[in-house]
Every structure is written in C-alpha cells, then in structure tokens.
Amino acid sequence: MMKQIEIRYATDADAVSLSKLIQRTILASNSKDYSHESLDLLCSIYGPEQVAERIKNEHILLCFEGVNPIGAAGLRGDYLRSVFVEPFHQGQGLGKLLVGEIEEIARQKSVSCLMVHSSIxxxxxxxxxxxxxxxxxxxxxxxxxxxxxSLS
Ligand SMILES: CC(C)(COP(=O)(O)OP(=O)(O)OC[C@H]1O[C@@H](n2cnc3c(N)ncnc32)[C@H](O)[C@@H]1OP(=O)(O)O)[C@@H](O)C(=O)NCCC(=O)NCCS
Structure with missing residues (x-):
C-alpha cells in the first residue's frame, strides 16, 4: 500500500535528486522505445545543471514518499514538461495526480489549451x-x- 505522499514545488536544492530520478526513469522506462543515442542525449538534457535551470524556468511539482522525489511534472507557458514517475512507483496514479495538479495551475494562469511533447x-x-x-x-x-x- 502507498505511504503518505507529499507534493510541493521543486527548489534549487532538489536539482541533483530530480536529475537522478529523471535519468533513472529514462534508462528504465524509455529504453524500449528509443535508441541508445537518444537515451544518452535525453540523459544529458536532464543533467543536474540542466535540471537546475528548469527549476528556475518552470513550475515543477515533485511528489515524495519519504525524503526522495518519486515523481515530477512541470509547466512552462502552455506546455506540460518534465513528467516522470520512478519506475517502481509507476501505475499507481502518481502521474495522473501530478498532471491534474499542473492542469489546475495552468487553469489559474488562464491557459486554455495545455500542450505536451509526449514521448512514444x-x-x-x-x-x-x-x-x-x-x-x-x-x-x-x-x-x-x-x-x-483543452482546459476550458
Ligand atoms: C508516463 C508516466 C509519467 C505515467 O505515470 P504513472 O504514474 O505510471 O501513470 P498513472 O498510474 O498515473 O496512470 C494514469 C492513467 O494512464 C494510464 N496509463 C499509464 N501508462 C500507460 C501505458 N503505458 N499504457 C496504457 N495506459 C497507461 C493508466 O492506466 C491510468 O489510467 P486510468 O486513469 O484510466 O486508470 C510514467 O510511466 C513515466 O515516467 N514514463 C517514462 C517517462 C516518460 O516517458 N515521461 C513522459 C515524458 S513526455
């Protein structure tokens, strides 16, 4: 059974743990759909420095079980970004929960149509x-x- 889940905005201090979560998830979950070259490039895009930049420029929500983040979702303008759930915790509704929160934030910012560059x-x-x-x-x-x- 899922323990208590805490959700909060990411801060600078989360850059390293978020980068690790995303890189682990890319290698474990996206590897069935993407080449080694693509996975390497994706992992480099989500290095700790790049993630720190994202935290500055996006509204990124993290969910935690204990001290480590197990899921993330972000909003930049009209775009949903940085959606990742730790492989062990996938299929438990966390992605849906995080995206639902982002949709609510987007509505408050009068975004009428939310876009995403979905992975395969x-x-x-x-x-x-x-x-x-x-x-x-x-x-x-x-x-x-x-x-x-459409969010309207
Ligand atoms: C995609 C991802 C974020 C989904 O997170 P998750 O927590 O596993 O998803 P949830 O458990 O919240 O699922 C929500 C709904 O989507 C459905 N769903 C999720 N993954 C699915 C899949 N691969 N195939 C079919 N349905 C799926 C669930 O059945 C559920 O449907 P329901 O609401 O009718 O019950 C997660 O699998 C992930 O991190 N994948 C790898 C990274 C990635 O590609 N991220 C997206 C970048 S654009």
Missing amino acids: TARRFYRALGFNVVKYQSSPEGPTILMSK
Whole structure:
C-alpha cells in the first residue's frame, strides 16, 4: 500500500535528486522505445545543471514518499514538461495526480489549451488523461508526439 505522499514545488536544492530520478526513469522506462543515442542525449538534457535551470524556468511539482522525489511534472507557458514517475512507483496514479495538479495551475494562469511533447512511451498515458494527438515530430532526441488538451 502507498505511504503518505507529499507534493510541493521543486527548489534549487532538489536539482541533483530530480536529475537522478529523471535519468533513472529514462534508462528504465524509455529504453524500449528509443535508441541508445537518444537515451544518452535525453540523459544529458536532464543533467543536474540542466535540471537546475528548469527549476528556475518552470513550475515543477515533485511528489515524495519519504525524503526522495518519486515523481515530477512541470509547466512552462502552455506546455506540460518534465513528467516522470520512478519506475517502481509507476501505475499507481502518481502521474495522473501530478498532471491534474499542473492542469489546475495552468487553469489559474488562464491557459486554455495545455500542450505536451509526449514521448512514444507516454502516449497512452496522455490519451488516458484526455490529451489528443496534434502531430508526430522528430528531434535529435528521437521521435515525440505533440499532444493537446483543452482546459476550458
Ligand atoms: C508516463 C508516466 C509519467 C505515467 O505515470 P504513472 O504514474 O505510471 O501513470 P498513472 O498510474 O498515473 O496512470 C494514469 C492513467 O494512464 C494510464 N496509463 C499509464 N501508462 C500507460 C501505458 N503505458 N499504457 C496504457 N495506459 C497507461 C493508466 O492506466 C491510468 O489510467 P486510468 O486513469 O484510466 O486508470 C510514467 O510511466 C513515466 O515516467 N514514463 C517514462 C517517462 C516518460 O516517458 N515521461 C513522459 C515524458 S513526455
């Protein structure tokens, strides 16, 4: 059974633990859909310094079980970003909980349509949360799917 979950905004002090969470999750969960080159590039994009920058520029929510973060989701402008749940804790509703909180923050900021560059891995997750496919894209980090959800 899931222990008490705490949710709060990320601060500078979370950069290293958040980077570790994201890199672990990329290597464990995205490896079935992406090449080694893409995974390496993705991990470098989420190094501790890059994550510290994200914390400055995005509203990033973290959820904790104990002292370590086990899930994250962020908002930058109209875009949902940095959505990751620790592999061991996936499938327990944490991703849905975090994205729901981000949707609420986006509504408060008068965002009418929330966008996300979904990984191939997360497409069904976003479909389950009411996002629709806008278009398939390719980038140096590999293929992604632009998806959107009306918040009105
Ligand atoms: C995608 C991710 C964030 C989902 O988090 P999660 O906590 O496992 O998802 P939840 O348990 O909250 O699932 C919410 C809903 O999505 C559905 N869902 C989640 N993953 C799914 C999958 N792979 N296939 C089908 N449905 C899925 C669940 O069944 C659930 O549906 P319900 O509300 O009808 O019960 C997580 O798996 C992850 O970190 N993946 C790897 C990193 C990644 O690709 N992140 C996205 C970057 S854009």
